[in-house]
Amino acid sequence: MTDVGRGQTESSSHSQIESNNMLVVSGLGVTSQNKRVLEDVSFKVKKGTSLAVVGPNGGGKTTLFRALLNLIPYTGTIKWNDEVRIGYVPQSLVSTDLPILVEEFLRFKRRTNYEACLSSVGLDKAILRQSLGSLSGGELQRVLIAWAIVDNPSVLLLDEPTSGVDIGAEEPIYEKVNHLKREAGITVLLISHNMHVVMHYSDYVLALNKDVLFYGDTKSLTHSQLLSIIFGSEFALTEEEHYKE
Amino acid sequence: MDTITLTLGIIVGVFVGSTAGYLGSIMVSRRMALVGDALSHVALPGLALGILFNFNPFIGAFSFLATTVIVTWYLQKSTTLSVEAIIGVIFVLALSIGILITPKVDLLEALFGDISKITLMDTVITVLVSLFVILVVKKIYEKLIIGMISKELAVANRIKVESINLIYLLLVATIVAVGIKEVGTLLVGALVIVPAAAAKNISSTLSGYSLMSAIFGLMSAVSGVILSIYVNVPAGPLVVIVGTVIFAGSVAINSFSKRVKTKRASTA
Numbered sequence: 001m002t003d004v005g006r007g008q009t010e011s012s013s014h015s016q017i018e019s020n021n022m023l024v025v026s027g028l029g030v031t032s033q034n035k036r037v038l039e040d041v042s043f044k045v046k047k048g049t050s051l052a053v054v055g056p057n058g059g060g061k062t063t064l065f066r067a068l069l070n071l072i073p074y075t076g077t078i079k080w081n082d083e084v085r086i087g088y089v090p091q092s093l094v095s096t097d098l099p100i101l102v103e104e105f106l107r108f109k110r111r112t113n114y115e116a117c118l119s120s121v122g123l124d125k126a127i128l129r130q131s132l133g134s135l136s137g138g139e140l141q142r143v144l145i146a147w148a149i150v151d152n153p154s155v156l157l158l159d160e161p162t163s164g165v166d167i168g169a170e171e172p173i174y175e176k177v178n179h180l181k182r183e184a185g186i187t188v189l190l191i192s193h194n195m196h197v198v199m200h201y202s203d204y205v206l207a208l209n210k211d212v213l214f215y216g217d218t219k220s221l222t223h224s225q226l227l228s229i230i231f232g233s234e235f236a237l238t239e240e241e242h243y244k245e
Numbered sequence: 246m247d248t249i250t251l252t253l254g255i256i257v258g259v260f261v262g263s264t265a266g267y268l269g270s271i272m273v274s275r276r277m278a279l280v281g282d283a284l285s286h287v288a289l290p291g292l293a294l295g296i297l298f299n300f301n302p303f304i305g306a307f308s309f310l311a312t313t314v315i316v317t318w319y320l321q322k323s324t325t326l327s328v329e330a331i332i333g334v335i336f337v338l339a340l341s342i343g344i345l346i347t348p349k350v351d352l353l354e355a356l357f358g359d360i361s362k363i364t365l366m367d368t369v370i371t372v373l374v375s376l377f378v379i380l381v382v383k384k385i386y387e388k389l390i391i392g393m394i395s396k397e398l399a400v401a402n403r404i405k406v407e408s409i410n411l412i413y414l415l416l417v418a419t420i421v422a423v424g425i426k427e428v429g430t431l432l433v434g435a436l437v438i439v440p441a442a443a444a445k446n447i448s449s450t451l452s453g454y455s456l457m458s459a460i461f462g463l464m465s466a467v468s469g470v471i472l473s474i475y476v477n478v479p480a481g482p483l484v485v486i487v488g489t490v491i492f493a494g495s496v497a498i499n500s501f502s503k504r505v506k507t508k509r510a511s512t513a
Binding site (some may be wrong): 065066069070071086087088090093097098099100101104105108131132144147157159 | 394396448
């Protein structure tokens, strides 16, 4: 068990988490600038499964990831499996104006398998000589996924990996992630606004709006039910009509 | 100026120039160029205390710079203020105190440096400190770059971003402190920024960028020192002028290569 709390962990319990679980979160709370951003969030993620985190803007999705990465103080407990190796794919990069080649970026990991990782996300090795700042949104996200999987992580955390990516380029990225999950047994935690992606590529859903709106099997819900949980029934019906058209 | 002093000045120029340029490549990329410039002025009160109480001004300058770095780092962590805002406040205060307490006769030397007063001990300290700074930067370079690209990415890779940033700023403070004797407090910041800005204009790889920054820093510092003998003015302003000429050249090269690329693309 790996307890990654930042000194504000309420429980100091060191009981083992079940070996088939990759992550157990209980009673997680986050306060930012005197406002409660997350309240009493509890869920588990089984090894080799995928969990989609959904919710309205400001609902606490990215805050949850930041707590999972131990970037911010929180209350409650976050317990990762002992064998956890986290690969993180951010929504975007803060600085891409640095004159840095894709090859130089990947070399930071000191692994020799980066060409194979590029190939597994559908990129040709010619991209190695391109500057990180010159890549399209889709190419950059794939490079970030390749960077994350170079170390053979057991968990991939993807924070809206296709934001800023052309609509046509979204699907192949999720296909690659799904492939990695199936072939390498990687556990996937994914933030997405795209309900189609959530319904197709996740095994479980965690709907957040400060507290947990829904947590369970994706297959137990229809697209419309999920929208209704997140945004209310009126919005869901409008969306359903839209899909029928 | 005798040959020995000139040689010492050139040695100091080689080490301070290249180290400041190398450090600057990170500062310019972090969009903290003004921080490097403002930070250098903070050394003035420490330098003045060294002159007034007859101890090595390097120690006084470094103490003030290191304290500023630690206070800035702490305030940045514990408030919502940006580094630029915090250093901006401390910088004007330090410059004011420095100008008030520096003896008038030494003020010009403190502000613009005096290469003719560099001693063998100064040179040895500069060489050792520069080598130490380069070694530490090389050790943390990749972590700094990853933290710069994305803090979340760095933390997920178990990089202690805050600590690495503090070490980096302390290294900048160190090289600024040793560069003061040659370039002066008012202009030493330029030695960190200008060569790196020039290198960024013409670099397409990270390794090329850091190497060019170091080379441009070295060229500016050494040329400034040599020119100062012929025109009989302090080396500091000349170092900055040479650096700016290199920068102008890099802008011209950058714009020329862009034009060539556009022409090739339109004919293809």
